[in-house]
Amino acid sequence: GIQVEQSPPDLILQEGANSTLRCNFSDSVNNLQWFHQNPWGQLINLFYIPSGTKQNGRLSATTVATERYSLLYISSSQTTDSGVYFCAVERGSGGGADGLTFGKGTHLIIQP
């Protein structure tokens, strides 16, 4: 099946720093999502981005589907950005229904 690798596994930064999280995947995908898991376990949708670039406030994401990777950028980090960031891709050939395969996540800690 499709493999999803995230790097780095852990990242500790000072408040105000910028960061780049990477997601590599082993095959073509029809769906790629970035999530932030908060301390209570809730997965919060950040981006649905199978290709191209999107921005939402201090966060942006880029997926280069032909090279099988995606990047999540966080600028001017705040302590509330702490948590685990997951990349997930849709298995299968697309067309409407299939589960996501998740990477192991990047554990981000923002220190005040």
Next chain:
Amino acid sequence: DVKVTQSSRYLVKRTGEKVFLECVQDMDHENMFWYRQDPGLGLRLIYFSYDVKMKEKGDIPEGYSVSREKKERFSLILESASTNQTSMYLCASSFWTSYNEQFFGPGTRLTVL
């Protein structure tokens, strides 16, 4: 806003009990999913459903079954709970289209003693 709710945030059961985890979504989504999350193993797909009464196995279906009698509700059933089913269970839903962003519920942390 998309709303996916799960019946319990925390649940404690005994080995051998039959356990029902309920998930409800209010966005008229066709697809619904059950995942479990374990330290070191990440999130893994247990089962999913793309229509009422339809179900498909995910990566780790053993020891679980599901039921979807209504479009908005998807149940995960542990027929005889075991300690290795202690985990965080997450439900998700999405449209059955090429744009099929998944939205997750808050999760149920199940402990089997």
